[in-house]
Structures are given as C-alpha cells and as structure tokens.
Amino acid sequence: MTTHQTPLLTVENVVKHFDISGGFLDQLAFKGGIHLEKTTVKAVNNVSLFVNKGETLSVVGESGCGKSTLARVILGLYRPNSGKIFYDGQRIDHLSHEQWLPYRRKMQMIFQDPYASLNPRKTVRQTLEEPLRFHNPKMTAQEAVDKVAYVMEQVGVDPAWIGRYPHEFSGGQRQRISIARGLILDPNFIVADEPVSALDVSIQAQILNLLMDLREKHDLTYLFITHDLSVVRHISSRVAVLYLGTVCELASAKDLFESPRHPYTRALLSAIPRIGEKKAKHIKLKGEVPTPVNLPSGCVFHGRCVYARDRCRKEFPRFNELSNSTFVSCHGVEEGWDLG
Amino acid sequence: MSHLLEVRDLEVKFALRSGDITAIDGVSFNLDPGERLGIVGESGAGKSVTGFAIINLISKPGYISRGSIYFEGNEISAYSLARMRKIRGNRISMIFQDPMMTLNPVYTIGFQMIETLQAHRNISKTQARAIALDKLKKVYIPSPEKRLSQYPHELSGGMRQRIIIAISLLADPAIIIADEPTTALDVTIQAEIMDLLQELCERDRMGLILITHDLGVVSQVTEKIAVMYAGKIIEYGPTETVVHHPVHPYTIGLIGSIPGSIEPGKDLKQIPGMMPTLTNIPPGCAFNPRCELAADICTKKTPVFEEKQNGIMAACHMK
Numbered sequence: 001m002t003t004h005q006t007p008l009l010t011v012e013n014v015v016k017h018f019d020i021s022g023g024f025l026d027q028l029a030f031k032g033g034i035h036l037e038k039t040t041v042k043a044v045n046n047v048s049l050f051v052n053k054g055e056t057l058s059v060v061g062e063s064g065c066g067k068s069t070l071a072r073v074i075l076g077l078y079r080p081n082s083g084k085i086f087y088d089g090q091r092i093d094h095l096s097h098e099q100w101l102p103y104r105r106k107m108q109m110i111f112q113d114p115y116a117s118l119n120p121r122k123t124v125r126q127t128l129e130e131p132l133r134f135h136n137p138k139m140t141a142q143e144a145v146d147k148v149a150y151v152m153e154q155v156g157v158d159p160a161w162i163g164r165y166p167h168e169f170s171g172g173q174r175q176r177i178s179i180a181r182g183l184i185l186d187p188n189f190i191v192a193d194e195p196v197s198a199l200d201v202s203i204q205a206q207i208l209n210l211l212m213d214l215r216e217k218h219d220l221t222y223l224f225i226t227h228d229l230s231v232v233r234h235i236s237s238r239v240a241v242l243y244l245g246t247v248c249e250l251a252s253a254k255d256l257f258e259s260p261r262h263p264y265t266r267a268l269l270s271a272i273p274r275i276g277e278k279k280a281k282h283i284k285l286k287g288e289v290p291t292p293v294n295l296p297s298g299c300v301f302h303g304r305c306v307y308a309r310d311r312c313r314k315e316f317p318r319f320n321e322l323s324n325s326t327f328v329s330c331h332g333v334e335e336g337w338d339l340g
Numbered sequence: 341m342s343h344l345l346e347v348r349d350l351e352v353k354f355a356l357r358s359g360d361i362t363a364i365d366g367v368s369f370n371l372d373p374g375e376r377l378g379i380v381g382e383s384g385a386g387k388s389v390t391g392f393a394i395i396n397l398i399s400k401p402g403y404i405s406r407g408s409i410y411f412e413g414n415e416i417s418a419y420s421l422a423r424m425r426k427i428r429g430n431r432i433s434m435i436f437q438d439p440m441m442t443l444n445p446v447y448t449i450g451f452q453m454i455e456t457l458q459a460h461r462n463i464s465k466t467q468a469r470a471i472a473l474d475k476l477k478k479v480y481i482p483s484p485e486k487r488l489s490q491y492p493h494e495l496s497g498g499m500r501q502r503i504i505i506a507i508s509l510l511a512d513p514a515i516i517i518a519d520e521p522t523t524a525l526d527v528t529i530q531a532e533i534m535d536l537l538q539e540l541c542e543r544d545r546m547g548l549i550l551i552t553h554d555l556g557v558v559s560q561v562t563e564k565i566a567v568m569y570a571g572k573i574i575e576y577g578p579t580e581t582v583v584h585h586p587v588h589p590y591t592i593g594l595i596g597s598i599p600g601s602i603e604p605g606k607d608l609k610q611i612p613g614m615m616p617t618l619t620n621i622p623p624g625c626a627f628n629p630r631c632e633l634a635a636d637i638c639t640k641k642t643p644v645f646e647e648k649q650n651g652i653m654a655a656c657h658m659k
C-alpha cells in the first residue's frame with residue numbers, strides 16, 4: 001500500500017486464527033476411519049491497513065467479524081499467526097514482553113464494557129495511580145496524585161471523587177474513568193473498542209464529544225472500533241469495513257458514506273436506520289452469515305452477494321487501491337461489473 | 341369512538357422494603373388497528389414495565405396501582421388472571437427483550453409452536469403443525485419444515501428472532517408488543533426484521549407497540565411516538581412531527597445527541613447529567629436538573645401533560 005506520510009500504525013497482511021479443537025478426545029472424529037480433527041476460528045484473515053498521525057480510523061463490521069481480535073493483535077495482547085505490525089516505523093508484532101514496555105505506554109486501550117473493565121475493589125485513585133507509578137518509578141506521591149486529579153478533570157469526573165469505587169459511579173462516569181486510565185500515561189495512540197456501545201444515547205453523546213475534544217487537546221490518534229455506523233460517520237477521518245475478518249473497503253469517511261464501492265459496504269450502509277428520513281429500501285442480502293470456522297472459499301462475502309460470479313467463489317479478491325486512495329477488495333469493482 | 345387499545349393514567353409501583361417506588365406514573369396512550377406506536381426512552385425509563393403492564397405480567401413486588409387498560413372496549417386491567425391468560429399470547433402477543441423468555445432451549449421449535457397452539461385452541465397436532473408451518477412461511481424462514489425439528493441454539497440470532505415473531509403470530513393477535521426486538525442483532529438483520537413487522541401490520545391490520553431506545557428505528561417504522569423519561573410519557577404525537585419539530589426539551593436533546601443528526605465532526609448536542617433513579621426523582625419536573633430552560637416553577641410544580649402544537653402532547657411548563 002502506498003501512503004503519503006509515514007503512518008503511525010501500519011498493519012500488513014495480519015492473520016489471527018484460534019485453535020479451539022480442545023483436548024485430544026474432542027478432536028477424535030470418525031469419518032470413514034478415525035482421525036484427528038482440528039477446529040480453527042479464522043478471526044482475522046490477511047488484514048492490511050494504516051492509521052496516520054492525528055486521525056481517527058474506525059473499524060466497523062457486524063458481530064464476530066474480528067474487530068476486537070484485530071485490536072488485541074495490534075496491542076500485542078495476541079500474537080498474530082503471520083503478518084507484520086509497525087508502530088512509528090518500528091516493527092512491534094514479534095517483540096518480547098520487555099521490549100513491549102515502551103509501547104505499552106504509548107498505545108492504550110479503552111474497552112467496551114465500563115462495568116467489567118474496572119476492578120471493583122480498586123478506588124479511582126488506585127486504578128489510575130498504579131500504571132502511572134509502574135511506568136514512572138521516580139514519580140513522587142504528590143506528583144502522582146496531581147496527575148491523577150488533572151486527568152480526572154480532563155475527562156469530566158470531579159477529582160474530589162478520587163477515593164470512590166466503580167459501583168459508586170454511573171455507567172457514563174465509569175466510562176470516563178476508563179478513558180482516564182487510557183490517558184494517564186500520555187499515550188499517542190488509543191484503541192477504543194466499542195467505548196460507547198453500552199451507553200444510553202444522551203450519555204453516549206457526552207463521551208463522543210469528550211473523545212473528540214481530547215483528540216484535539218492531546219494530539220491523539222485513534223483506532224475506533226464499533227458496529228454503530230452513525231457513530232463512525234460522526235467521528236472518523238477514515239473507515240475500514242470488516243467482514244469475516246477481511247477488510248472489504250478502506251476509504252475516507254466522506255467517500256465511504258457518499259459513494260460506497262464494495263457490495264457489502266453498500267448493503268451495510270443502506271440498513272442504517274436514520275432518524276427523520278423515510279425508510280429507504282435497504283439492500284437485501286441473500287443467505288446466512290457464515291461462521292469464521294467455515295470460511296468461504298474465494299471472496300468471503302460471495303454467499304451473500306447478489307453479484308457473485310464464478311471467479312468470486314474461487315479466487316480471493318485483491319485489495320486494490322482505486323484512484324482516490326480508496327481500497328476495495330472485490331472482483332466486481334476491479335473488473336467494472338455492473339454492481340447496481 | 342373507542343380504540344383497539346386504550347391505556348389511561350396507568351401507574352405501576354414496586355413495593356420494596358425501603359418503601360414503594362413508582363416505576364411508571366400516569367402513562368396514557370392508545371392504539372388503533374394496523375397502527376404502529378413506538379415507545380422510546382433511555383434505560384430505566386419504564387418502557388418494559390409499560391409493556392408488561394398492558395398484558396398484566398407485572399409480578400410481585402410490582403402492581404398496577406392506578407389507571408385502566410381497555411382492549412376492544414373491555415377493561416382488561418380489571419380481569420382475573422385466568423381471564424387475562426386467554427388474552428395474553430392470544431389476542432395480545434409480546435416479543436420479549438430476552439429471547440429466552442419465549443424459547444425453551446431444551447425443546448424443538450416445532451414442539452414449542454405446536455404446544456403453544458394447542459394450549460389456546462382445541463385442535464389436532466396435525467392442524468397445529470400446519471398453522472406453525474404457515475407462520476414460519478409468513479416470516480420468510482428458509483426451509484420451514486427443517487426448522488420445526490431444530491433447537492433454538494442451532495439457529496442464528498436473526499433466525500431465532502424470526503421464529504419468535506412467528507410464535508407471537510400463532511394466534512393471529514390483534515396487537516403485538518415488541519420489546520427491543522432487534523437490539524441484539526446486526527443492522528442488516530435488524531432492517532429485515534423491521535420490514536417484516538411493518539409488513540405484518542399493514543397486511544393483517546395488526547397493531548404494533550415497538551419498545552426501543554433507538555430513535556432511528558422508531559422513526560422509520562412507527563406512525564406515533566411516546567417518549568418516556570423517569571416513568572412518565574413526556575412527549576407523544578405523530579412520529580414525523582415529533583422527530584422534526586419536537587416540543588419537550590428532553591426530546592430535543594435526545595434527538596440532538598444522535599450522531600447523524602448533525603454534521604460529522606461537530607460537537608453533538610449533549611444533555612448534561614443523567615436520568616435520575618426512581619428513588620431520587622427531583623420534585624417538580626423530573627427533567628429540571630438537566631434542562632437548560634428550567635425556571636423556578638419547574639422545581640416546584642409537576643408540568644401537566646397537555647396538548648401543545650401540531651397534535652403533540654407534552655409535559656413542560658415552558659412550551
């Protein structure tokens with residue numbers, strides 16, 4: 001892939017499969033003779049993308065398409081089966097635990113569930129101070145408290161509540177605290193995995209405004225993971241659409257929403273309920289969503305695509321750059337078929 | 341003229357050890373044949389409790405403490421439980437927020453559908469099977485015969501939701517109450533389920549009460565909207581009007597909070613604070629601590645739910 005500036009993060013042909021065969025006995029299968037059967041979940045399949053400094057790249061797709069797995073691979077929580085990941089020009093996917101440490105503080109994650117992601121037995125102060133002291137062993141107690149209070153203010157939680165436990169906060173406040181935890185080490189890059197999905201819309205708006213505000217103030221770069229397309233349109237500069245662990249389309253948010261190219265992107269966008277607009281006919285897909293255990297041959301979308309032809313069933317489409325720095329993985333787009 | 345369903349001044353309380361709490365307070369609306377009403381609001385606003393109250397499924401410590409519900413002109417809120425059971429799942433069906441409240445994981449789809457039918461009607465197993473198949477076809481389930489012998493866990497989320505809709509249709513109900521029927525589903529599947537519900541209402545003149553927190557969904561499927569806040573309907577009117585010209589400051593804020601309602605990248609309109617819990621509802625208008633229009637009277641007097649403009653009813657002193 002060609003880019004014009006050096007991206008902060010580059011993901012190249014990353015594959016992550018999980019072996020879920022279980023124990024030896026579970027793997028025994030009898031199909032015309034006894035043999036061992038391996039079951040793999042093909043969660044992420046040959047994903048390539050890049051995130052430029054200061055932008056928000058959103059990864060969207062339906063449940064189970066591999067968004068969280070991709071996030072975890074990028075942050076070194078899972079090791080990819082193959083492929084490369086670069087941060088600021090340095091390859092990071094094969095680092096040892098110690099070598100990872102400096103990246104730990106630069107790259108942070110905010111999780112989906114503000115209830116599960118905070119330790120219920122730790123006060124806000126403990127939650128925020130621990131990583132701070134770990135990464136800054138020379139910091140004094142006063143400096144640490146000051147920093148915690150400063151970050152709490154940044155995310156709109158009253159520093160007077162520093163001694164409180166998570167259950168004493170509302171869902172929205174808890175999400176602010178997990179954002180504070182993400183910010184406490186002054187990171188450059190934040191992976192936010194569905195940070196507003198569990199929140200009511202009026203609270204969701206507060207958090208989205210906060211995230212956009214912090215991006216500007218602290219010069220942050222976001223990889224934003226969500227299944228909510230209206231959120232995506234609102235906050236992203238670019239968008240990667242994932243289907244069964246494969247990027248179908250990568251484009252600027254404007255291009256993607258105004259002229260989606262890949263048949264799946266089009267179906268997905270046509271299904272968003274938009275407030276106040278009369279219901280447009282959404283594009284109907286055929287068939288059922290396949291599982292990442294039985295990954296379809298060729299184009300992973302072919303079973304549901306109304307334009308699928310023979311080539312789609314046989315050959316994995318290339319991830320092609322079109323003229324306007326939009327990348328699309330589709331034989332139809334590449335060969336100029338009539339896609340409706 | 342009487343409506344298919346009329347809910348008047350409904351109040352539901354929960355008797356807790358610490359005292360009674362009011363989960364819904366003076367809720368009124370009505371529904372006509374073929375009409376689609378959306379009930380929207382944030383978590384805890386009282387949407388599900390409203391749905392349950394209509395079919396008298398409020399269980400202890402909850403109880404209907406005031407108001408009445410009329411169905412086809414009869415006051416069903418005064419019915420005995422036994423009499424109500426004949427209406428519930430039969431004339432008025434409910435699709436629950438939790439699919440496992442409808443589907444039993446240990447029985448096949450066919451067994452559950454046939455049993456439901458035979459519980460309400462005196463028909464043979466063969467007849468019941470035929471009706472079950474017919475309903476599965478109505479919700480466009482591929483290979484319906486095969487589904488009858490499958491278990492719930494063998495089906496995808498979208499397929500399971502269609503089965504649940506098929507089950508709710510078994511007795512040709514006059515009303516379906518659908519509580520967050522697509523919240524757990526992906527958008528492409530959500531769109532299909534919503535199309536289906538709309539088609540069923542249009543074709544069979546079925547009334548639909550769609551309960552959801554998603555204003556986008558409601559605005560596309562329904563003709564009327566009731567917006568709930570802290571146990572009360574604070575705005576009620578034709579969907580088009582409520583969406584484009586909302587009256588109540590909470591509705592205005594809620595619509596402005598939705599990404600997509602404004603230009604990308606701009607700050608979303610945000611409502612400060614959060615909805616109060618039932619034990620902490622402020623005096624006067626429950627929305628007053630979050631409202632930018634709040635005046636003195638708002639903290640003292642509860643606003644009356646009354647006719648405002650363009651056929652909208654709302655509860656606000658300032659509008």
Ligand SMILES: Nc1ncnc2c1ncn2[C@@H]1O[C@H](COP(=O)(O)OP(=O)(O)OP(=O)(O)O)[C@@H](O)[C@H]1O
Binds near residue numbers: 020062064068070292
């Ligand atoms: N640790 C794991 N072991 C085995 N399979 C896994 C593991 N983590 C994820 N998977 C599987 O990989 C696939 C992708 O999961 P992932 O959580 O990345 O999806 P997602 O896009 O984040 O979905 P959602 O929107 O539901 O969060 C799924 O089929 C999931 O079951």
Ligand SMILES: Nc1ncnc2c1ncn2[C@@H]1O[C@H](COP(=O)(O)OP(=O)(O)OP(=O)(O)O)[C@@H](O)[C@H]1O
Binds near residue numbers: 384387388389401618
């Ligand atoms: N069995 C119960 N005992 C006590 N309080 C209850 C009970 N059931 C519901 N409530 C309370 O009644 C209020 C309304 O709940 P309800 O389930 O109707 O909310 P909702 O609008 O459906 O929210 P959600 O969007 O989260 O489903 C809530 O404050 C809830 O805590």
Ligand code: SF4
Binds near residue numbers: 299301306309312317
């Ligand atoms: S490659 Fe073929 S099957 Fe895949 S999206 Fe394009 S046209 Fe459809």
Ligand code: SF4
Binds near residue numbers: 629
């Ligand atoms: S009554 Fe007062 S506080 Fe309530 S919504 Fe109207 S202006 Fe706001």
Ligand SMILES: [Mg+2]
Binds near residue numbers: 067
């Ligand atoms: Mg996920």
Ligand SMILES: [Mg+2]
Binds near residue numbers: 387389519
């Ligand atoms: Mg509910």
